[in-house]
Amino acid sequence: MGADPAHWDDIYRERSDAELSWSRDDSGLSLELLGRLAPPPASVLDVGGGRSGLAAALTAGGWTDVTVLDLSAVALETAGLPASVATISADVTTCLPDRRFGAWHDRAVLHFLLSPEDRRAYARTAAAAVEPGGVAVIGTFGPDGPERCSGLEVRRSSAAEVAALLSDDFDLLEAHDEVHHTPWGDPQRFVWAVLRRR
Ligand SMILES: C[S@@+](CC[C@H](N)C(=O)[O-])C[C@H]1O[C@@H](n2cnc3c(N)ncnc32)[C@H](O)[C@@H]1O
Structure with a gap:
């Protein structure tokens, strides 16, 4: 079943950043991994970037070729992105870059x-x-992560499962565990898989 853009548009229209479970104060591990493995002038595609501050943080950090792709046009319109950041309003499962x-x-x-x-x-x-x-830097709910998010069912994965999914074209470089705290303090277990395109 395809993803529903209206579901995400409604969330971004109705909720402040402080009401989004995935909001974080800084782009921490994402910036650390991209800075080490894909520093400027590497181009970056932030898939499902929503209203996160990563694109702005990358731009401030010297990346000049940053694109944010998201299913929700509302997210992209309200993200306050720097003018140099390109946007693609699309479903990652059906778009052809x-x-x-x-x-x-x-x-x-x-x-x-x-x-x-x-x-x-x-x-x-x-x-x-x-x-x-x-490289692909992918953070997803780990085996002990939440079972639902934003009213939707989710599928939790280990880093090895993410690596297996992408194994036709990518090799696993690194795996990391991270505990994200929602703005209201609930812990959420993420895993990060960092892969290299062959
Ligand atoms: C939980 S939010 C994470 C946002 C952002 N990556 C962050 O860390 O703040 C999930 C995002 O993925 C987007 N999304 C969901 N399904 C998608 C799909 N099939 N294709 C592209 N974007 C999608 C949503 O609109 C939303 O912005």
Whole structure:
């Protein structure tokens, strides 16, 4: 089943950042991993970037070729993105990128893809979007993570499962565990898989 843009548009229209469970104060681990493995001038595609501050933080950090892709046009319109950041309003499972990037970043999107078909489509889009030698930095709810988010069922994964999903085109470089705290203090266990495109 395809994702519903209206569901996400409503959330971004109705909730402040402080009411979004996934909001974080800084782009911490994402910036650390991208800074180490895809520093400027690498291009970055932030998949399901929503209204996060990552694109602005990357721009401030010297990345000049940053694109945010999201299903929700409302998220992209209200994100307050720097003028240099490109946007793509699309579903990651059905879009065909017309160019390649040095890095693919996804925090908290893959776990919304439940069916094997949608997850395989995600892997195909990632393979098409990342140039050989580029990286994919993927943060998703871990095996002990939440069972639902934003009123939707999620599929939790280990880093090894993420690596297996992408194994036709990517090799696993690193895996990390992270505990995110929602703005109201609840812990959420994430895993991060960092992969290199062959
Ligand atoms: C939990 S939020 C995470 C937002 C952002 N990555 C962050 O860390 O703040 C999930 C985001 O993924 C987007 N999204 C959900 N399904 C998607 C899909 N199939 N394709 C593209 N974006 C999607 C939503 O609109 C939302 O912005």
